[in-house]
Amino acid sequence: MTLQEMEEFVTSLGQPRYRAEQIFKWLYKQGVDDFALMSNLPLAFQRQLAEKGLVTAAVTEEGAREAADGTKKYYFRLLDGCHVESVFIPEERRKTVCFSTQVGCAIGCAFCATGQQGFVRNLRVAEIVDQVRRIGIERKTRITHAVAMGQGEPLANYEATLKAIRLLNADYGLGIAARHLTISTSGIVPAIYRLAEEDLQINLAISLHAARDDLRSELIPLNRTYPLPVLMEAGRHYAARTKRRVTLEYIMIDGVNDGEEDLKELLALTNGWLCHVNLIPYNPVPGTGYHPSASATLRRFYQTLQRSNVAVSIRQERGAEIEAACGQLRQRLKQMKKR
Numbered sequence: 001m002t003l004q005e006m007e008e009f010v011t012s013l014g015q016p017r018y019r020a021e022q023i024f025k026w027l028y029k030q031g032v033d034d035f036a037l038m039s040n041l042p043l044a045f046q047r048q049l050a051e052k053g054l055v056t057a058a059v060t061e062e063g064a065r066e067a068a069d070g071t072k073k074y075y076f077r078l079l080d081g082c083h084v085e086s087v088f089i090p091e092e093r094r095k096t097v098c099f100s101t102q103v104g105c106a107i108g109c110a111f112c113a114t115g116q117q118g119f120v121r122n123l124r125v126a127e128i129v130d131q132v133r134r135i136g137i138e139r140k141t142r143i144t145h146a147v148a149m150g151q152g153e154p155l156a157n158y159e160a161t162l163k164a165i166r167l168l169n170a171d172y173g174l175g176i177a178a179r180h181l182t183i184s185t186s187g188i189v190p191a192i193y194r195l196a197e198e199d200l201q202i203n204l205a206i207s208l209h210a211a212r213d214d215l216r217s218e219l220i221p222l223n224r225t226y227p228l229p230v231l232m233e234a235g236r237h238y239a240a241r242t243k244r245r246v247t248l249e250y251i252m253i254d255g256v257n258d259g260e261e262d263l264k265e266l267l268a269l270t271n272g273w274l275c276h277v278n279l280i281p282y283n284p285v286p287g288t289g290y291h292p293s294a295s296a297t298l299r300r301f302y303q304t305l306q307r308s309n310v311a312v313s314i315r316q317e318r319g320a321e322i323e324a325a326c327g328q329l330r331q332r333l334k335q336m337k338k339r
């Protein structure tokens with residue numbers, strides 16, 4: 001619920017409007033889920049809230065793995081028994097959560113563990129927000145950044161993702177700055193145009209991964225519906241409309257998208273607009289047959305883009321030993337349960 005929705009709810013129970021803010025403070029600032037522990041609420045109201053079946057915990061931790069660098073992957077159970085994964089990435093100045101927006105995914109990217117599992121359902125707003133909230137509670141830290149880059153295509157679950165983003169951003173919610181919130185998409189073009197019209201200064205990341213249509217269609221089947229020219233036009237529109245730099249994510253896969261021609265095509269796509277290329281060492285997923293590019297190749301891409309005045313970075317490899325790529329832990333646990 002937004003604060004306004006919660007105010008309507010509490011007033012419908014005969015309570016003053018400010019009770020909503022009190023409840024939100026317990027949930028988001030104190031990390032308290034149990035109404036009985038919300039000590040400034042009248043006892044009768046605490047009981048009333050519990051009797052109404054109001055759910056404060058939409059996800060429950062069922063497993064987790066922590067890497068030596070502090071990256072921690074969570075395996076969350078939802079109320080209907082489905083599961084999603086989220087990742088906590090601690091750095092000196094930022095504490096980031098990568099959250100999921102769907103159970104499974106219908107996009108079916110060739111390099112992705114989630115893509116191999118198929119689509120189950122969209123997440124509800126509470127299930128998205130609670131991944132971030134719960135990790136903050138468990139790690140006893142304030143989450144400073146959140147990215148919709150876990151399982152699922154966020155823009156295929158547009159309404160819930162946007163409402164969750166607003167709750168993550170709201171002062172009465174988790175209070176994460178809009179500029180620290182990112183939505184990553186495989187390229188649903190109409191939704192990118194829609195997002196450009198929202199009054200939110202959030203970041204957009206496009207999973208590019210290939211700079212020519214035939215290869216990109218092989219890696220991301222959605223490219224057949226929204227090929228590169230229309231996708232890049234949408235990216236340019238988002239950058240121009242929001243004045244925000246669009247990130248182009250590029251997973252480096254050995255012998256697939258890391259040749260000289262690929263580099264030339266990538267340079268051409270980035271020419272003359274407000275974008276930033278994020279080169280990502282591929283985190284191998286069993287069964288895909290793909291392997292990470294050699295580090296010399298990664299460096300060559302980086303240096304050539306930099307020399308051509310393209311904003312570029314290399315994503316630091318985190319959590320490979322805990323299978324931090326989206327969908328990997330879920331897949332592994334399912335295999336273990338079958339054994």
Ligand code: SF4
Binds near residue numbers: 108326
């Ligand atoms: S990479 Fe993202 S969009 Fe592609 S299949 Fe995996 S979860 Fe879906």
